[in-house]
Amino acid sequence: MPRRDKVLVGNGQGFWGDSILGPVRLVREGPLDYLTLDYLAEVTMSILQKLRSRNPEAGYATDFVEMIDRVLPDLVKRDIKVVANAGGVNPRACMQSVMKVIRKHGFQGIGVGIVEGDDILPRLDELIAEGEEFCNMDTGEPLARVRDRVTSANVYLSAFPIAEALDRGAQIVITGRSTDPGLVLGPLIHEFGWQRGDHDLLAAGTVAGHIVECGAQCTGGNLTDWRRVPDMARIGYPIVEARADGSFAITKHEGTGGIVDENAVAHQLAYEMGDPRAYLGPDVSADFTSFRMEADGRDRVRILGVRGRPPTDTYKVSISHEDGWKATGQLTISGPDALEKARLCADIVWKRLAMDGCEYAPEEKLVEFLGANVCHAGIVVREAGAPSEVVLRMGVKGSDREKVDRFGMELVPLVTSGPPGVTGFAGGRPKATEIIGFWPALVRKEKISTRVEVVRS
Amino acid sequence: MPLVLLVRIATARSGDKGAGSNVGVIARSDAAFAFLKEHLDAGRVRSHMAGINSGGVKRYEADNLRLLNFVLEDSLGGGGSASLRTDAQGKTHGLAVLRMEIDVPQSVIDRTPAP
Numbered sequence: 001m002p003r004r005d006k007v008l009v010g011n012g013q014g015f016w017g018d019s020i021l022g023p024v025r026l027v028r029e030g031p032l033d034y035l036t037l038d039y040l041a042e043v044t045m046s047i048l049q050k051l052r053s054r055n056p057e058a059g060y061a062t063d064f065v066e067m068i069d070r071v072l073p074d075l076v077k078r079d080i081k082v083v084a085n086a087g088g089v090n091p092r093a094c095m096q097s098v099m100k101v102i103r104k105h106g107f108q109g110i111g112v113g114i115v116e117g118d119d120i121l122p123r124l125d126e127l128i129a130e131g132e133e134f135c136n137m138d139t140g141e142p143l144a145r146v147r148d149r150v151t152s153a154n155v156y157l158s159a160f161p162i163a164e165a166l167d168r169g170a171q172i173v174i175t176g177r178s179t180d181p182g183l184v185l186g187p188l189i190h191e192f193g194w195q196r197g198d199h200d201l202l203a204a205g206t207v208a209g210h211i212v213e214c215g216a217q218c219t220g221g222n223l224t225d226w227r228r229v230p231d232m233a234r235i236g237y238p239i240v241e242a243r244a245d246g247s248f249a250i251t252k253h254e255g256t257g258g259i260v261d262e263n264a265v266a267h268q269l270a271y272e273m274g275d276p277r278a279y280l281g282p283d284v285s286a287d288f289t290s291f292r293m294e295a296d297g298r299d300r301v302r303i304l305g306v307r308g309r310p311p312t313d314t315y316k317v318s319i320s321h322e323d324g325w326k327a328t329g330q331l332t333i334s335g336p337d338a339l340e341k342a343r344l345c346a347d348i349v350w351k352r353l354a355m356d357g358c359e360y361a362p363e364e365k366l367v368e369f370l371g372a373n374v375c376h377a378g379i380v381v382r383e384a385g386a387p388s389e390v391v392l393r394m395g396v397k398g399s400d401r402e403k404v405d406r407f408g409m410e411l412v413p414l415v416t417s418g419p420p421g422v423t424g425f426a427g428g429r430p431k432a433t434e435i436i437g438f439w440p441a442l443v444r445k446e447k448i449s450t451r452v453e454v455v456r457s
Numbered sequence: 458m459p460l461v462l463l464v465r466i467a468t469a470r471s472g473d474k475g476a477g478s479n480v481g482v483i484a485r486s487d488a489a490f491a492f493l494k495e496h497l498d499a500g501r502v503r504s505h506m507a508g509i510n511s512g513g514v515k516r517y518e519a520d521n522l523r524l525l526n527f528v529l530e531d532s533l534g535g536g537g538s539a540s541l542r543t544d545a546q547g548k549t550h551g552l553a554v555l556r557m558e559i560d561v562p563q564s565v566i567d568r569t570p571a572p
Contacts, residue, residue: 274479274528290521
């Protein structure tokens with residue numbers, strides 16, 4: 001039985017690094033039942049795993065704890081629940097930090113839940129021994145090729161454990177690597193009592209979650225027709241107004257900037273899309289061609305008739321591994337003859353490095369002349385006139401860290417030993433940073449068990 | 458037939474997808490969608506994006522969204538964090554596709570609101 005007939009879920013964080021004003025404004029500027037926050041990208045998991053290996057109390061999104069500190073009184077006063085994948089590779093430590101904040105504010109009896117079981121790095125060899133091959137989904141190669149360089153391995157978990165934590169009274173649910181749409185689907189399963197076999201309903205929640213998972217990217221952010229987006233500085237973050245029958249509307253709080261119309265929502269539906277008929281998730285395969293989308297008044301789009309099919313018997317696993325080193329750096333070259341001089345500069349750098357015995361294969365190096373058609377290389381619509389300045393951006397990569405670092409020493413010297421007008425070298429020498437490779441794979445569902453725990457302040 | 462930029466009859470969104478990117482092209486009208494379905498094929502996008510993408514291009518359709526989805530298989534200069542490019546996530550690939558010059562019948566343009 002549904003607990004209520006309509007639920008408002010707002011997503012206040014599209015990625016780790018998104019504006020803190022998103023969640024702060026969502027809980028203050030209008031009605032809301034749930035606040036969801038997405039912090040994890042593939043590269044983030046690897047960084048968090050590294051932090052945790054140095055400090056067992058680290059490995060989660062610290063921004064989340066600061067955000068809770070800022071909005072907790074509003075959450076309590078208005079009974080807004082929070083679901084976030086801020087746990088990274090250490091949901092338990094994240095929960096403990098959130099508990100500290102709750103105690104500091106003096107609130108009693110607030111439930112904080114965690115979902116664990118996605119982190120299979122410690123179990124990787126055991127799972128391989130049991131027959132899981134973790135072949136690369138793109139290339140088919142066996143994991144053995146990079147096994148000794150693996151830095152993180154996380155399963156994209158189901159949304160049902162999130163619902164379970166809410167069922168057990170959590171006001172704040174912290175997960176590790178759940179799927180992004182799952183942060184929205186979990187609360188809907190909890191509120192409406194949706195079951196594992198309700199494929200159309202689970203698909204509806206997945207489509208809703210996909211639309212809002214990048215925050216303001218569905219309310220007018222990154223829109224082709226950007227001139228028609230009003231008040232972008234105060235852009236409203238998206239809200240799903242969901243119903244138990246699987247129909248839902250995408251909207252935003254009244255009085256906020258931005259725009260929610262069919263075009264803005266279609267933009268985001270297309271984001272990260274592969275085959276629209278089969279958007280695969282741990283709980284359902286959603287069909288993005290199945291539903292109807294219609295404008296429903298100002299800044300409001302309705303979606304109805306979403307269809308879904310049963311999920312596969314595997315979970316997707318996001319594995320990351322060390323994959324060499326890279327360094328990039330840039331200088332600004334003023335006119336006159338900016339582009340011609342920038343080309344000379346790049347040529348000088350490669351020649352000086354070669355003089356010192358340091359040469360890079362074509363696929364290991366890159367030169368860009370920013371301001372002279374880099375992003376849309378090869379697409380000549382209307383050639384601009386000579387740029388009055390360009391940014392020379394150069395980079396190298398490879399498995400030899402010293403060789404990558406050697407490159408960084410030859411960029412800045414151009415200021416005094418190259419053509420005139422070379423500047424903008426703030427930040428100093430480019431240094432080698434680690435390349436993190438991704439290895440998407442699958443694991444049989446029966447090999448993965450999730451744990452839900454809810455504690456109260 | 459007038460030669461126009463694709464952006465006259467469509468909008469787009471792009472982003473990274475493994476070692477490549479996807480570009481969702483959304484028609485501005487039913488007439489534009491019918492035209493694009495027939496004329497904007499994977500090969501045309503592939504040759505337009507040849508300076509950016511060195512892999513194949515696959516096309517998918519979603520009629521309910523007036524959407525053609527193009528998956529560019531090798532358009533980031535290396536997957537993951539291995540790319541040295543400024544646009545390592547393919548964020549600008551949508552606008553790149555919209556800069557394509559394309560012959561569009563006047564009747565389609567007349568039935569498609571301008572941006």
